[in-house]
Amino acid sequence: MAKLIPAKHLLLIGIVFAFLTIVFFAFPSSATKDKQNIALEITPQVIKESELSLFDSNLPPPNQASSQTVDNNPQVQLSSVPQANRLEDQLAAPPRPKFTLEKHSVQIKEGDSLSKVLSRYQVSANDIYKVSNADKKQKSLLRMRPGQHLEFSIKQPSGTLQDITLVINRLQSIHFKRSESQFDRAEINRTPDISQTYKEAVIHNSLFVDGMNAKIDQPLLIELANIFGWDIDFALDIRKGDRFSLLYEEKSLDGEKIGNGNILAAQFINNGRTFQAIRYETKKGANYYTPDGLAMRKAFIRTPVDFxxxxxxxxxxxxxPIFKTSRPHRGVDYAAASGTPVKAAGDGKVSFAGKQNGYGNVVIINHGKGYQTLYAHLRGFARGMRKGKRVKQGNVIAYVGQTGWATGPHLHYEFRVNGVHKNPVTVKLPNDDPMPKAELKKYLPYAQNVIAALTNSNSAEFSQRLALLKD
Ligand SMILES: [Zn+2]
Structure with missing residues (x-):
């Protein structure tokens, strides 16, 4: 009978512990609250005892709440547990041995979480919980992504987590440091050094091929295409012998390049025309302007659909094609797959969105100053598209279809100026709103300086070509 009691209780302790473990993981905060209350009621000896027996059975570090059950059960007493000798050994042992700090750096993989990574290194659930708790407002650890790193140190032989850092990128990391019974969180942000770099290239094949050959990073080339895209059609207008140059920011950290910043200024010689663009920030945000202060951006995009x-x-x-009679075609038809998004060509207000006989589903936008655009044969409209709705240039307003009199999916696009239909492909597009006068006064001297910095860097051939075009 006497032999049976401990076994029974071990079983009981096991069941209770399993239950409490579930409670702890399912409701960590309430479990911790309980723990605080309980800690006052139990004697330290009992805690040690329960820790010992639990470690012996190869279970994870204990939730101290389990010792309450042990304490409440009068049949489980310290003296009745056969491992008492080992406990005494431990208590009598000399003060803590020297500890070592074990450092680790782990790259996050798909499906990793803080607890997944740390439990691989036997960090206790309690420590993992405390770190998460320090981050519960910001949730940076929940948002960690594959490729980022976790760097942490574990104190041995106790196995306690000392500090952990989520390295988001070279400039940003989140640091957690143990202090007493919790972890303190700190965000570490570094600012890169910024320098100006100049590059130029001659086009033999395309902007991208020759740009990359000239060691210009692709994102900069895309940005360049965006800056000049209002004036140059990069699919159709580019000629062999075209040239471009740009002045841009490079970011570095500890003397090593870590990325590019903004393009400050750029020039493009295309088919005998010269374009220059300067980045300038106004209250409305950063934009590119001509040296005279006109926005590079036009009030309209040339084609409102990827066709x-x-x-x-x-x-x-x-x-x-259907009526076989002479009927003017007052727009352009852009063939595109059904469902392709159709964008508002410019800022404006929807004056019609619905069905009209031949047009099928159609959207008409008034842009002010006598400009109006029309989009027909649509399969459907973007959400909320109705008369009176304000739209911004580039907003998706509808989707390509073949409603109305259409022989296949395409966008029929019309561009009207004061009620007169213009050819959308060739119509001269008005510039965006000009810079306010006060702003222009500040801008002009700045622009002059930047253009000087750009042209002073030009190669001899580049300057020659530029000079020839100016004559
Ligand atoms: Zn048409």
Whole structure:
């Protein structure tokens, strides 16, 4: 009978512990609260005892709440546990041995979490919980992504976590440091050194091929195409012998390049035309301007859809494909897959969104100053698209379809100026709103300086080409 009692209790302790473990993981904060209350009621000896027996059975470090159950059960007493000798050995042992700090750096993989990574290094659930708790407002640890690093140190032989750092990137990390019974969180942000760099290239094939050959990073080339995209069609207008140059920011940290900043200024010689653009920040944000202060951005984008080909041109005297009669085609047809997004060509207000006989589903936008655009044969409209809705340039307003009189999916696009239909492909697009006068006064001397910095860096051939074009 006497032999049976400890076994029974071991079983009981096991069941209770398993239950409490579940409670702890399911409701960590409430479990911790309980723990604080309980800690007052139990004697330190009992805690030690329960820790010992639990470690012996190869379980994770204990939630101290389990010792309450042990304490409440009068049949489990310290003296009745056969491991008492080992406990005494431990208590009598000399003060803590020298500890060592074990350092680790782990790259986050898909599906990793703080607890997954740390439990691989036998960090206790309690320590993991405390770190998460220090981050519960910001949730940086929950948002860690594959490729980022966790750097941490573990004190041995106790196995306690001393500090842990989530390295988000070279400039940003989140640091957690143990202090007493919790972890303190700190964000570490470094600022890179910024320097100006100049590059130029001659085009033999394309902006991208020759730009990359000139060791210009692709994102800068994309940005360049965006800056000049209002004036140059990079698919159609580029000629062999075109040149471009740019002055941009490079970011470095501890003497090593870590990335690019903004393009400060750029020039493009295209097919006998010269364009210059300067980055300038106003209250409305940063934009690119000509040296005279006109926005590079136009009030309209040339084509409101990513199309595969122009299936029918603007033609005031064409034969209609369905009616076989002379009917002017007052817009351009852009063939595109059904469902392709259609964008607002410019800022404005929707004056019509619905069905009209031949047009099928159609959107008409008033842009002010006499400008109006029309988008027809749509499969459907973007959410909230109705009369009176304000739209911004580039907003998706609808989707390509073939409603109304259409032989295949395409966007029929019209561009009207004071009620007169213009060819959307060739119409001169108005510039964006000009810079306010007060702003212009500050801008002009700045622009002059930047252009001087840019042209002073030009190679001899570049300067020659530029000079030839100016004559
Ligand atoms: Zn059409």
């Amino acid at each position: 595969t080909r122009i299936s029918s041109k603007f033609n005031p005297n064409r034969l209609h």
